[in-house]
Amino acid sequence: MRAADQTPLPGTFPAAALRAARGHCPRCGEARLFRKWLKPCDSCSACQIDWTPQRADDFPAYIAIIVTGHLLAPLIILLSKDFELEPLAIFALVVPLALAMMLGLLQPAKGAVIAAQWWFGLNGFRKERPILEGDSA
Numbered sequence: 001m002r003a004a005d006q007t008p009l010p011g012t013f014p015a016a017a018l019r020a021a022r023g024h025c026p027r028c029g030e031a032r033l034f035r036k037w038l039k040p041c042d043s044c045s046a047c048q049i050d051w052t053p054q055r056a057d058d059f060p061a062y063i064a065i066i067v068t069g070h071l072l073a074p075l076i077i078l079l080s081k082d083f084e085l086e087p088l089a090i091f092a093l094v095v096p097l098a099l100a101m102m103l104g105l106l107q108p109a110k111g112a113v114i115a116a117q118w119w120f121g122l123n124g125f126r127k128e129r130p131i132l133e134g135d136s137a
């Protein structure tokens with residue numbers, strides 16, 4: 001176990017969000033963030049940060065809906081205009097694809113939301129930033 005003050009923090013929010021979207025702790029990047037599919041661990045087994053203050057609520061689902069909709073809308077237009085498929089055929093293609101995308105995006109979106117709450121110090125998280133060379137107190 002590494003001491004909390006020696007944990008290499010991510011340099012930017014996108015780096016933290018990427019760690020969390022991959023299912024790793026956004027703070028240290030080492031341990032798993034989720035113990036079940038959408039259930040985060042209570043604390044990080046590597047850096048010991050307490051994840052119980054996170055409140056992602058429905059926001060990951062909204063992110064998954066928005067991303068899926070924006071990616072599938074051009075496909076639906078393409079299938080109906082260029083390939084002139086019947087609505088039932090489009091439905092048969094798009095609905096399973098949309099379900100797969102939604103289910104696939106939920107955990108990364110939830111990880112990124114948790115990372116955002118930690119990075120910006122929301123919901124009781126302490127705002128932490130890496131100490132960079134040249135920083136003055």
Ligand SMILES: [Zn+2]
Nearest residue numbers: 025028044047
């Ligand atoms: Zn950690």
